[in-house]
Amino acid sequence: MPDRAATIEIRTSHIWFSVFQDLCSPVIEIDGESHKRSWGTHSFFVAPGQHEITAYHRWVFFSRAFESRVSVEVVDGVPLRLRWHTGWFVTSPGRWTVS
Numbered sequence: 405m406p407d408r409a410a411t412i413e414i415r416t417s418h419i420w421f422s423v424f425q426d427l428c429s430p431v432i433e434i435d436g437e438s439h440k441r442s443w444g445t446h447s448f449f450v451a452p453g454q455h456e457i458t459a460y461h462r463w464v465f466f467s468r469a470f471e472s473r474v475s476v477e478v479v480d481g482v483p484l485r486l487r488w489h490t491g492w493f494v495t496s497p498g499r500w501t502v503s
Contacts, residue, residue: 408451408452408480409449409450409451409452409480410449410450410451410452410453410478410479410480410481410482410483410484411447411448411449411450411478411483411484412434412447412448412450412455412457412476412478412483412484412486413445413446413447413448413483413484413485413486414432414445414446414447414448414457414459414486414487414488415444415445415446415485415486415487415488415503416430416432416441416443416444416445416446416459416487416488416489417443417487417488417489417490418443418489418490419489419490419492422490425443425461425463425490426443428461428462428463429441429442429443429461429462430442430443430459430460430461430488431459431460431461431462432446432448432457432458432459432488433456433457433458433459434448434450434455434456434457435450435455435456436456447483450478452478452479452480453477453478454475454476454477455475455476455477455478456473456474456475457473457474457475457476457486457500458471458472458473459471459472459473459488459498459500460472460498461490463494464494466494466495469490469494469495470490470491470494470496470497470498471497471498472488472497472498472499472500474486474500484502485502485503486500486501486502486503487500487501487502487503488500489501
């Protein structure tokens with residue numbers, strides 16, 4: 405872990421009636437480093453500064469369904485809380501919001 409650490413908290417979710425997505429595990433990439441997680445909220449410790457975050461999950465024939473990315477600036481000691489929510493169609497990007 406770096407000397408100074410900032411926290412990025414990411415909550416992943418999908419459309420409530422898409423129960424088959426519960427069988428998939430979302431992947432969160434922070435600066436190109438993949439983290440496969442379950443649906444829900446997860447914290448990541450990063451160095452303060454600019455970071456590129458990408459989220460997606462495997463879905464039938466699509467290896468990166470609902471893929472979308474966001475660039476964020478994180479500050480030491482101030483947690484950044486994000487939410488990634490899948491779209492209506494497998495080819496549409498997921499939606500990022502700050503909470």
